[in-house]
Amino acid sequence: MKIIAINGSPRKNGNTAQALEIMAHELEQEGIEVETIQIGHLDIHGCIACGYCSKSEGNTCAFTKDPVNEIAAKMREADGFILASPTYYAGIAGTMKSFLDRVFYTSSGYFRFKVATSLSVVRRAGGVDVVHQLNNYLNLAETLLPPSQYWTVAYGREKGEVLQDGEGIQTLRKNANAMAWLLKVVETGKEKLGLPEAEPRVRTHFIR
Known part of the structure; x- marks a missing residue:
């Protein structure tokens, strides 16, 4: 089994990277491969709602000068993923x-019933908001979220300070262990059972 961990921080080896390392260690102890990809320092264009991906082969994005399509392909192939962002x-x-x-x-349809989780790193406040925002992507893609004892937030500003957050580290470890089990x-x-059958999406808006 394989997990793709996405590091949304621009800082190399910062607190977000170290938080992911803690989770990766727990998963690897359970025989699960983890590949961490840092994207926070890259020049990545936002979505422009052009609709190209709905018609393209493999539902790829129109923008090809950054690694988004390549990473999306890895996430589609993996058994699950972790989304990590600073606040x-x-x-x-x-x-x-x-x-x-x-x-x-481009890829939510490929993520259905994969196991996925999120974490945020924060100096003081706002980290729970980030976890909620990250989980919006996971919930709408119909992924399965493993539990933990608290919100998956770790505290620290300068590099390495996150390792001093005992409760945060324990929360991440427990989340990773639950992820491995799930x-x-x-x-x-x-x-034994297969996956639940997917239904065609019903789309409703409220303009009459």
Whole structure:
């Protein structure tokens, strides 16, 4: 089994990267491969709602000068993924937001019943808002979210400070352990029961 971990921080080896390392270690202890991809330092264009991906082969995005299509393909093939972002004004970091809008618009249909989770890193406040925003993508893609004892937020400003947040680290470890367990449950369930049948999407708006 394999997990793709997306690091939305622009800082190399910063607190977001270290939080992901903690989760990756727990998953690897359970025999699950983790590939971490940092995208927060890249120049990634936001979605322009052109509709190209709904008609293109493989539902690829029209923008090809950044690695979004390549990473989306890896996420489609993986058994699950982790979304991680620092907190910018109680929100997802800008590059991460552009990345997620495009990946999930092109690929949500491929993510159904994958196991996925999120985490945020914050100096003081706003981290819960980021986790909620990240989880909006996961919920709308019909992924399965593993639990933990608290919101998956870790605290720290300077590099390495996140490792001093004992409760935050424990929360991430427990989330990773639950993720490993849920991955195995899903794998067993698919063999015995298959996945629930997908229904055609009904779209309703309220303008008459």
